[in-house]
Amino acid sequence: MTNTAGQPRKRLTMHQRQNLVGWLFLLPATILIIWLSFYPMFRALLISLMKGKPTALTFSDPLFRNYQRMMQDKVFIQSLINTFTYLIIQVPIMLVLAMIFASLLNRHDLKFKGLFRTCIFLPCATALVSYSIIFRTLFAYDGMINAMLMNMHILKEPVNWLNSPNTAKAVIIIALIWRWTGYNMVFYLAAMQSIDYSVYESARIDGASATTQLFRITIPLLKPIILVTAIMSTNGTLQLYDESVNLTQGGPANATITMSHYIYNTTFISNPNFGYAAAMSFVVLILVAILSVIQMKVGDKR
Amino acid sequence: MKKLLALVMALTMIMTMAAALATTDDGKLTIWTWDPTFNIAAMNIAKEMYQKDHPDVEIEIQEVLSEDIETNVTIAASSGDLSTLPDILLVQDNSFQKFATNYPEVYMDITDAYNFDGFGEAKVAYSVLDGRHYGIPFDAGTxxxxxxxxxxxxxxxxxxxxxxxxxxxxxxxxxxxxxxxxxxxxxxxxxxxxxxxxxxxxxxxxxxxxxxxxxxxxxxxxxxxxxxxxxxxxxxxxxxxxxxxxxxxxxxxxxxxxxxxxxxxxxxxxxxxxxxxxxxxxxxxxxxxxxxxxxxxNNGGSSWAIINGKDTDLALDFMQLYRNVDFYNAILPTTSAIATFAPAKEAPAYTAPNEFFNGTPIFATIVEYTGHVPSNITGAxxxxxxxxxxxxxxxxxxxxxxxxxxxxxxxxxxxxxxx
The missing domain is CATH 3.40.190.10 (Periplasmic binding protein-like II)
Known part of the structure; x- marks a missing residue:
């Protein structure tokens, strides 16, 4: 009876079938992402509204108490200021340096290009913990940096780098620049190589200087990549953890502690306060989102 | 479609198997501790001594870092499933009360099950919460x-x-x-x-x-x-x-x-x-x-905790070794783990003069000091x-x-x- 229409009614059309197969292919990944990523995020959101012992969490009253408390938490505010200090000083220096290195290495007449590229990229192949420990040793009171500066008669007596707030912050920033400049440089280099050399050639014929070429050709063409690296660096800096833990242990007197380090401390070192820690990590998420939106609005005029 | 079904079933089976592996068998003690030259070495000697009298008891000592033990306890307690934990684990004295307060269902209350006479008062205080005992002292931090x-x-x-x-x-x-x-x-x-x-x-x-x-x-x-x-x-x-x-x-x-x-x-x-x-x-x-x-x-030191719902009777019987002077005498030369159990200071390994320290019998001296240490309040x-x-x-x-x-x-x- 169903065959009266010539084609079976219950069969799907070709388009529908393809659609269904497509969804089936998507299904495993979707389920995994929802299960392993979105569900935990949702749970974290719920936990950030709760208080009490880890095994007996109850909704706090008022509901946003954990978020309200943050404004009175001196250590949290300190960690926020520290993180933004790193962000404001380190990211611009690093991106400018990466741009300079990239344009140097992009020159056609440069010898040993491969060697230089490897050297500059190598730092980001080192593990975060090990490079932090190496920097701690370098900047120790009787470490190499002090010995070097004293032999060169730049310093009269050793500086206790990691034991005063400003120098400790400076050491972290130097370490971050060392670790991440090469990484960003690779992005710029790749983008620069996609710019046709004839563009520069014709610009030179028109009498454009190297600076003009940089500001009028390279940077405008690299804009999307600069945006990507800026967002990635901002994101990474806001989540800074390893350097604070391993290089300075957050000290002296919380002068270098980052938000992620403080969140970890709240959960695992101090008396566990899961609700408050979850709330703080949501603040980090919101900050990342806001900063990314600003950067996209400023940087992308399409 | 059939293949997908097979995949889903295979996944389910793997998960059930993994869950089955996580539960522990009976009649076997699992111990978590962290330092091969120190507390693991001590537990290995305890294992030998215990198995001499109880050859049928299987004891497994696993090396787990202190921070990892703490994380595992946190995870197990938060999920309400203690089956992933061992029978006995070692806890840093300074964080003992934090865990006992926040996860009261994890560490066994051994107030009536264990005799604490002879242990240094300040040492025992680290693992006492509201007058109840949750830990067996291991090394001194005198x-x-x-x-x-x-x-x-x-x-x-x-x-x-x-x-x-x-x-x-x-x-x-x-x-x-x-x-x-x-x-x-x-x-x-x-x-x-x-x-x-x-x-x-x-x-x-x-x-x-x-x-x-x-x-x-x-x-x-x-x-x-x-x-x-x-x-x-x-x-x-x-x-x-x-x-x-x-x-x-x-x-x-x-x-x-x-x-x-x-x-x-x-x-x-x-x-x-x-x-x-x-x-x-x-x-x-x-x-x-x-x-x-x-x-x-006192500074530092650690205590053993017995986990609720595990082989607690066997664990308690095994832990009687920590009231045994011969045991402390046996572990001292290889581990330098100094007892907080006062009678141990009479043991020959403790009274022997130490060459390194100009012949001072340092271990007996330290056990002597342990008895004088005032206790303090750590809390969560x-x-x-x-x-x-x-x-x-x-x-x-x-x-x-x-x-x-x-x-x-x-x-x-x-x-x-x-x-």
């Missing part, structure tokens, strides 16, 4: 004053001059030593407050009151201790370094005269073969003008308070007003407690 006798001699002193002294006297000696040898008396990690906490406990003083409230702002003893500490730092008698490795470095390079530290530091000192015979130990200096001040304190917020005090002291050393800083520290801890 503080010793260890000094390089060759340096002292150069400055015209002997080890006897440092016995039973006050900090005022120590500073006096320290100045002379600094002048004659150019070396600081002690060293320590800046911001770690280990030294401050040692001095606090030597007075029987804590960062908390009996009722659990914070005791920082009006803590006169703490202020006096910070005063002594900053005097020493300013006079160059106490060298602040930035990391633990640098601290160990000052001892191994011979760039300090001595250290006051938990007795576990002695195994590090004894590993410095070139300094054999140059060291000796005595007790630490005491605070003057503080009521209840002694020359004895111990690390919150420690961090706050550390911040206050660092700021004070950089010129801030100590009263304001301690008031600030008290606010910080109260803030954490008000969650």
């Amino acid at each position: 503080v010793v004053g260890a000094y390089r006798t060759d340096y002292l001699e150069k400055a015209g002193y002997t080890i006897a001059d440092l016995k039973d002294i006050t900090w005022d006297k120590l500073i006096e000696i320290g100045k002379v030593v600094k002048e004659k040898t150019g070396l600081p008396m002690f060293s320590g990690q800046a911001g770690s407050v280990d030294s401050i906490m040692i001095m606090m406990q030597s007075c029987g003083e804590s960062l908390f009151n009996e009722d659990g409230s914070v005791n920082l702002k009006n803590n006169e003893t703490l202020k006096k201790i910070i005063d002594v500490y900053s005097t020493m730092v300013k006079e160059g008698i106490y060298l602040e370094v930035n990391s633990w490795d640098e601290y160990i470095g000052t001892l191994s390079n011979g760039s300090v005269v001595g250290t006051f530290q938990g007795c576990w530091i002695l195994s590090t000192i004894m590993s410095l073969a070139d300094q054999k015979g140059k060291w000796d130990i005595t007790n630490m200096p005491a605070m003057s003008n503080v009521e209840g001040a002694t020359n004895y304190s 917020y111990y690390y919150d308070a420690r961090n706050a005090v550390s911040t206050a002291i660092t700021n004070a050393l950089n010129g801030a007003d100590i009263d304001a800083e301690l008031a600030n520290a008290e606010d910080t801890v109260n803030f954490a407690m008000g969650f």
Whole structure:
């Protein structure tokens, strides 16, 4: 009876079938992402509204108490200021340096290009913990940096780098620049190589200087990549953890502690306060989102 | 479609199998502990001794780092499934109460199941919560004053001059030593407050009151201790370094005269073969003008906890070894883990003179000290308070007003407690 229409009614059309197969292919990944990523995020959101012992969490009253408390938490505010200090000083220096290195290495007449590229990229192949420990040793009171500066008669007596707030912050920033400049440089280099050399050639014929070429050709063409690296660096800096833990242990007197380090401390070192820690990590998420939106609005005029 | 179904079924099976593997068998003890030369070695000896009488009991000792044990306990307790935990695990004394308070269902209440006579009172206090016992003491963290006798001699002193002294006297000696040898008396990690906490406990003083409230702002003893500490730092008698490795470095390079530290530091000192015979130990200096001040304190150490719902009877029977003098006698030579069980000091391994320390029978001496250590209150917020005090002291050393800083520290801890 169903065959009266010539084609079976219950069969799907070709388009529908393809659609269904497509969804089936998507299904495993979707389920995994929802299960392993979105569900935990949702749970974290719920936990950030709760208080009490880890095994007996109850909704706090008022509901946003954990978020309200943050404004009175001196250590949290300190960690926020520290993180933004790193962000404001380190990211611009690093991106400018990466741009300079990239344009140097992009020159056609440069010898040993491969060697230089490897050297500059190598730092980001080192593990975060090990490079932090190496920097701690370098900047120790009787470490190499002090010995070097004293032999060169730049310093009269050793500086206790990691034991005063400003120098400790400076050491972290130097370490971050060392670790991440090469990484960003690779992005710029790749983008620069996609710019046709004839563009520069014709610009030179028109009498454009190297600076003009940089500001009028390279940077405008690299804009999307600069945006990507800026967002990635901002994101990474806001989540800074390893350097604070391993290089300075957050000290002296919380002068270098980052938000992620403080969140970890709240959960695992101090008396566990899961609700408050979850709330703080949501603040980090919101900050990342806001900063990314600003950067996209400023940087992308399409 | 069939393949997908097969995949889903395979996945389900793998998960069920994984879940089945996680549950433990009966009649077998699993133990988590972290140091192969120390507590693992001790447990291995315990295992041998126990299996001699109980050959059918299987005991598995797994090396799990202290931080990983803490994370695993946190995860197991938060998920409400203790089956992933072992029967017995080792806990740092300073975080014992934090876990016992927050996860009361994890550690077994052994108040009526275990005999605590003979253990040092201060040691047992770490694992007691509301009058109930949750831990069996393992090693002592009794503080010793260890000094390089060759340096002292150069400055015209002997080890006897440092016995039973006050900090005022120590500073006096320290100045002379600094002048004659150019070396600081002690060293320590800046911001770690280990030294401050040692001095606090030597007075029987804590960062908390009996009722659990914070005791920082009006803590006169703490202020006096910070005063002594900053005097020493300013006079160059106490060298602040930035990391633990640098601290160990000052001892191994011979760039300090001595250290006051938990007795576990002695195994590090004894590993410095070139300094054999140059060291000796005595007790630490005491605070003057503080009521209840002694020359004895504690830093570090750990205790065993038995996990609820596991083979608790077997675990308890096994742990009776920790009341056995022969056991302590057997573990001392290989591990240098010093008992907090007083009868152990009569054991031959304890009374033997130690070549490294000019023939002083250091182990018996330390067990003797253990009995004098005043107990202190750690509580669940111990690390919150420690961090706050550390911040206050660092700021004070950089010129801030100590009263304001301690008031600030008290606010910080109260803030954490008000969650």
